[in-house]
Amino acid sequence: MQSDLVLRVAGESGEGVITIGETLCKIAAREGIHIVTFRTFPAEIKGGSCMIQVRLSERRIPYHGEGVDFLICLNQDAVDENLPDLKEHGVLLCEAECDLPEKNPGWTVYKAPFDRIATREIGSRISKNIVVLGALSHLLSLPKETIEKFISEKFARKGKTVLDHNLDALQRGFDFARSHLAKKDSYRLPKGSGRKRLLMTGNEAIAIGATAAGMRYFFGYPITPASEIMEWLAAHLPKMGGMVLQTEDEISAICSVAGASWAGGKSMTSTSGPGLSLMSETIGLLSMAEIPAVIVDSQRGGPSTGMPTKTEQSDLLLALYGSHGDATRVVMAPTSVSDSLRVTALAFAVAEKYQLPVIMLVDQALSARLETVDRETVERLPQGSRSCASPADGAPFVRYQLGASAVSPAALPGTQGGEHMVTGMEHDERGNFACDEETHTAMTVKRFRKLAAIESDPLVAEFCTRLGDENSEIGIVTWGSSAGPVEEALAVAKGMGISAQAIIPRILNPLPHQELKTFFGKVKRVIVPELNFVGQLATLLRSTYRIPTIGLTKVKGVPLDPSEIVEKIVEAESTLNARSTRAYGRAG
Amino acid sequence: MEELDKSCEYLSGVCPVWCPGCGYYGILSALVEAFADLKLPTKELTLVSGIGCSSRLPYFVKAYGFHSIHGRGLPIAQGVKTANPELTVLAVGGDGDGLAIGGGHLPHVARNNVDITYLLFNNAIYGMTKGQFSPTTTLYPVTKTSPFGLAGEAINPSALAIVYGATFVARGFSVKKEHLKELIIQGIHHRGFSFIEVLASCSSFNTTDMNVARIVKNLEMIPEDHNPEDAIEALRLAADQEKIRLGVFVRHQRPTLGDKFQEMRRKAKGKGAGNMEALLGQFA
Structure with missing residues (x-):
């Protein structure tokens, strides 16, 4: 049995694609399976293509997976767009009427008339996704009772008719699959540890981390892809005696944070690039007046309005230098959902202890992705006070x-x-x-x-990690959510017989100089993968340490693929063998 | 003499940077005398300001002061009051600070009914940058940045605050110190957002708009029988072009932002327990 399963659901926005993906995640998380997901969002409110990719594994995984084992397509567009990503021996489950290419490299194909079952047999077209879930529960041997429970929870408040429709849809999907789709593939859910894991998005982890750190005053302005942080807090922070206020703009939000924080309350705002641009002047005020504040920026494609629903890591230089004058601030970047929990708490600890603004950079992909988190993470968060x-x-x-x-x-x-x-x-x-x-x-x-x-504060010591072979001469420095594909790439390269190592600082200002200098003293090549055009971290490293870097940049609105990083590692290795170069021993 | 001593306890000892003849000295006097009358403990007194001549005021008062950035005094004051409702929070600023660069905040602090007192010093000019027109410049159209006259019409601050739904709106005059002091006392007493427009002359860059002789000649107190809950009548009085009306235009009660937060907390607690364990439950 495989230890990993990469599953993708694709369709049109509004078809319930995300519900299918999320239900699978919830079932798996309860079994103790590790999960990392990736979602795309259309820019439109209704319509447009969307997908959710779910990687399930027995072990901790840093990335949502490259290539799909099990693809579920609800319409022809979804097939056309996603089939190229299906692995050679992968499985396709799709709407009966979909046309498939003549050439089949070895896929197992299941077709089912989801639309017809939903429309004719149940009389509710929107229950199609639940029919799909029914079929999946047969094909992947999912516990049907657990799915029934989830459906009951989800639809109970919509009334008995809706709930009955959906339970009927689940049963009919299951029955159809059992009688028409004989299992021909070997894919199953990976084995779970049985230890239940928490399942949350990056944005939820930030909200939880902040609440756990004692943040009680949140001011913000809605913006994609950060709004869910404010939405979660609006629903839950008042229970803790705190409050959330949606302000008239981002300037008001950060200024209200400044006032509340000066008065002694742990305070926070969250935004995306356009909002951080507006907050720049107040960041200088917080620096000058020495007032703690935590500002979360969930980055999206820029500049200007850019690509609001797509991911990018292009606000690093703004976070580092935005605002006039010599304005002190700390910049942090978590790498995963559970890391977001810890780094958010660290942001408050550092902001309070050192009385300055802390900007935490995440990105759309990290904000929106679901991931399993160990409950212990919440119990061991960094602490600091004013x-x-x-x-x-x-x-x-x-x-x-x-x-x-x-x-x-x-x-x-x-x-x-x-x-x-x-x-x-x-x-x-x-x-x-x-x-x-x-x-x-x-x-x-x-x-x-x-x-x-x-x-040099021990508080931050564990927030710079090393990965891979510590004796390798090929080094990678990366930040934020790009750390996931880098970790994956190191494993792939190792499998190819190429050793490489990586260093991942969660604090980008001030940089962990000791760790980085030691690292640069060992490696002869420095690859800097990041999701922006100019190579913003690479620029920072070159100017700080006077070292040459090999840039790996991407501006497509989607995360880096491990294969893109592996390619660079291979390239770097070939130049390494061509002529020997001294290590960056005198860096910095 | 004893009263003077009491109000002096509210002065920090820092010498004001204002020009000789500046109307703001009168406002500072009225303010500290109001504090003395109210016997406000200085430790609970908080003054927040933006940028401009008037925004320097917090330095001169013994209190917790926050001199911030241009136009942002109101949202900062909103944050202060939210995090510590026990404090007496005042925001001060000028016509440029509050109606030009910071003009977007006033409607929201007003509609949220944040329980703070906002003194808008209206001298109809940018004094600190030495003589450019402001959103309230009217009778002195030729300034350094309007050599051929003004492009826009002036804003009437009190009328604006009434329309925005401020629950206390008043207008005072720096020269009428006792009256102004009473307005400030009423404003601080008022539960909710108190907006006080204070007319004051700039002795260096615009002696026309807020010319003391002209204002004295044209001023008229708001009639004692004016109903401060009648916003339409209040607006008529505030917008009066013939007479400069002084006094309280509007005063009515509705829940403050703090009251709303209390209500929200109560409702939220009905939806689930307030501890981390319960919050994490939804992710299990």
Whole structure:
């Protein structure tokens, strides 16, 4: 039995494609199977093609899989668009009337009249997806009772008629498959550990991570693909005594965060590139006034409105440098859904401890994908809190004390004797505006010392990971969700007899210099895979460490494929063998 | 003398940066006297501002002050009040700050009925950048950036706030300090969003629009029998072109943003327990 199964459901938006995929995920997660999914979204509200790919595995998987084992197509367009991705011995389950190419490389094909069963036998065309689920439960030996339970939960509030239609649809799909589709392939659900896993999207993980970190004030403005963070929090944060406010724009959102945070509440906003652009000025204010804030940017194809429903990693330079002046901020990027939980909590810990804005970069693919998460992840989240003073009565409070520590204790409004000014202007230790030469230098240094302190804080130690063969001369540096395909590519390359290694920093400002310098000292080639055109991380690495990099960039609105990375590894290896080069020993 | 001492306790000791003859000195006096009358503890007093001459005010007051960026005082004040409803939160700013660059925030803070008091200092000019027209410039059309006159009509701040649904709208004048002090006290007492437009002359760049002699000659107090729940009549008074009306145009009660949050929390708790274990349950 195979340990991995890559399954894809494709059809038209509105046909219930996602419901099929999600139901499979829920069943599998309860069996303890590991899951990573990938979804595409049409830009249209109704109509347009959509698909969900689900990879199920016995072991932890970093990526949604390249090539499909089991393809389910609800219409002809879906067949035409997705059949090229079906593996040589893969399975196709499709609508009976679909035309297939004459050449069949070895596919097992099942056809079923889903449309006719739904329309004629049940009298409800929209129950077609449930008919498909019925057929699947036969073909993949899924527990039908569990599916029935899910359907009951999902449709109960829509009334008895709708629920009965759907239960009928499930039964009829199952019956049709049992009597007409004799199992000819060997694909099954992989074996689960039996230990139930949580199943959530990246956006949900961010919302959970923030809530667990104690965030209670969320201000935001709707934007694809980040809206689900605000939507989840709007439904659940008030239960925890918090609140969510949809503001008039992103500027109001980040400014409200600034106010709430200054007043002592852990606060957050989430947005996408266009919103982060609007927030730039306030990021400078947060930096200058030394106020904690967490800003999540779920990146999408840019610039401008770009491709709102497609993925990209092209806001790194904006996150690093956006806002005028020397504005300190921390930039983080989680690599997966469970990583999003941890890094979100880390973002709050660092923002509070160091009193500065933290920008966390995810992307559309990561935001939308479903993944299994171990419950323990939620129980072991990083923690950090704001240092607050107990002001002496009488003496004016010194908010921005220059001294041994990079961080000066705050006084929250309401604290006796702590009255003071915070300001976007350059200021002296008491917060009064000051434009003299010494003050501006001293205060700029104060703000940047915090970044140096973060780099060596044990809190962040585990957030830079190494993968692959630590003695290999081929190195990969990547960030965010591209880490998944990189991990997969390392395994593929290893299988081909090529060793390579990767380093994945979750904190991109300040960079983990020690780890990176050690890494660059060992490798002779540095490949930098990322989803943008100019090579934004590569640009940062070249300017920081003065090393040559091999760019691997892609702007197609979809994640990197491991094969694209493997190709680069192979290429790099051939140049390595051609002539020997010294390691980047003097990097940085 | 004793009263003066009390109000001085609310001064930080930082010397105002305003020009001699600036109308804002009168507003600062009225403000600290109002604080003294209300006996507000300075630790609970929070002043948030944007950018401009008026936005420098928080430096001069003993309180928790937040001098932010241009036009954004209101959303910041909204955040402060949300995270700590116990604080007395005031926002201050000018006509350019509140009606030009920050003009998009006013309707929303008003409709949300955020329980803060907003003083909009209206001097009908950009003073800090030395003499460009503002959204309220009317009688002084030739400024540094309008050498051939103004392109647009002026905004009437109080009329706008009434239309936006602010639950307390008043207009004061920096020269009439006692009256202004009373308006500020009423504004702070009011539960909900209080909007106070304060007319003040800029002694350096526009002495025409808010000319003290002209305002004194034309001002008229809002009649005592005006019903502050009558928004249509309030609008007529605020928009009066003949007379400059001073006093309270609008005052009515409806739930504040904080009240709404309480209600939402109550409803949400009816939908499920407030702990991580329960929240994670939906993903199992």
